[in-house]
Amino acid sequence: MDFRIFTEPQQGADYNTLLRVATTAEDLGFDAFFRSDHYLRMGAGDGLPGPTDAWITLAGLARETSRIRLGTLMTAGTFRWPGVLAIQVAQVDAMSGGRVELGLGAAWFEAEHTAYGIPFPDRRIDRFEEQLAIVTGLWETEAGSTFDFDGVHYQLKDSPALPKPVQDRIPVLVGGTGPKRLPALAARYATEFNLPFASVEDTRAQIGRVRAACAAAGRADGGMVYSNALVACxxxxxxxxxRRAAALGREVAELKANGLAGSPAEVVDTIGRYAETGSSRFYFQFPELPDLDHLDQMELIASQVVSQLNR
Structure with a gap:
């Protein structure tokens, strides 16, 4: 198992706050720091000081951390042209010394697109499939060769496919609960399949679908990591x-049923139930970062949850 920290900065967090969380996560031994890719707060509140850009944030963290892996859950496919995204991620990978992972999704939050003048097209899942093909294709093209792509939504001609990532293969995460297209796309392009805020039962069912898709594609299931992102309380x-549930505006019972909530012993038991489905990676989500209480919670998780599960 490995254990990661996952933040939602659009809810109100500047770069310095994210830096504090990332360096604390690194010091406490967490495996990775991930963040969302959103430009508009969800729910009540003013969202101050305003959004931060995911890949600008990760570029900064790449230079201010040394061990922890860095990535997104999930980069919105509507925000960046896939060719440009491939360049950005490869550059941040080099800046970090090969510690970057790309979670890529089709995007779903229409209001943030309207707020910042970003097109929100129909059939985003079709675009998403082409985006995965382009990003991975550019990275996998041998140096000195060129990459072409003639799709419905994107066309590339004689691309030098540069720069190359430092890693031989940047891990690519696909996730969600869609029963057909997502498992098939993961089997073709992903190294990790992530279940966001899913129950144990839904996790088991979706992992089964992805495993079936891997088998249909002739891919060994052992090459796929299965993970869950769950609210930490x-x-x-x-x-x-x-107190921590109230700060999130949530009920304790609901969080225990759908998150990593309760005492350390309860959370260890919850993770055990998810692990039985085949999940081996867990993202502790901190949706709100209004003060430094989350740092104390991270220390508690590291000392009394992660340490016990890693024995």
Whole structure:
């Protein structure tokens, strides 16, 4: 198993806050720091100081961290041309010394597109398939060769397919609950399949679909990592759990049913149930970062959850 920190900066967090979270995660031994790729707050609140860009943030963190892996859940396919995204991610990979991972999705939040003048096209899943083909194709093209792509939505001609990532293969994450297209795309392009905020039962069902898609594609299932992203709400006692749930505007019972919530012992038990489905990587999601309480929670998770599961 490995354990990662996942933040939602569009809810209100500047770069310095994200830097503090990332360096604390690194110091505490977490495997990775991931962030969302959104430009508009969801739910109540003003979202101050405003959004930060995912790949600009990760470029900064690449130079200010040394060990922890860095990535997105998920980069919005509507925000960047796939050729440009391939350049950006490869550059940040070089800046980090080969620690970058790309979670890529089709995008779903129409309001943020309207707010910032970004087109929100129909049939985004078709575009998403072409984006995966282009990004991975550019990286996999041998140096000195060129890359062409003639799709419905994107066309590339005589691309030098540069720069190359530092890693032999940048891990690519695909995720979601779609029963057909997503498993098939993951089997073709992904190294990891992520289940966002899914129950144990839904996780088991979707992992089964992805495994079936891998088999149909002639791909060994052992090459796919399965992961869950779940809201973190961990406390030393019931009062601390309740306080942290209230800060999220959530109910403790609901978080325990659909997240990594409760005492450390309860969270260890919850992770065990997910692990039985085949999931081996867990993203502790911190949707709100209004103060430094999340740093204390991260220390608690590292010392009393992760340490126990890693014995």
């Amino acid at each position: 961990v406390g030393r006692d019931d009062a601390e759990v309740a």
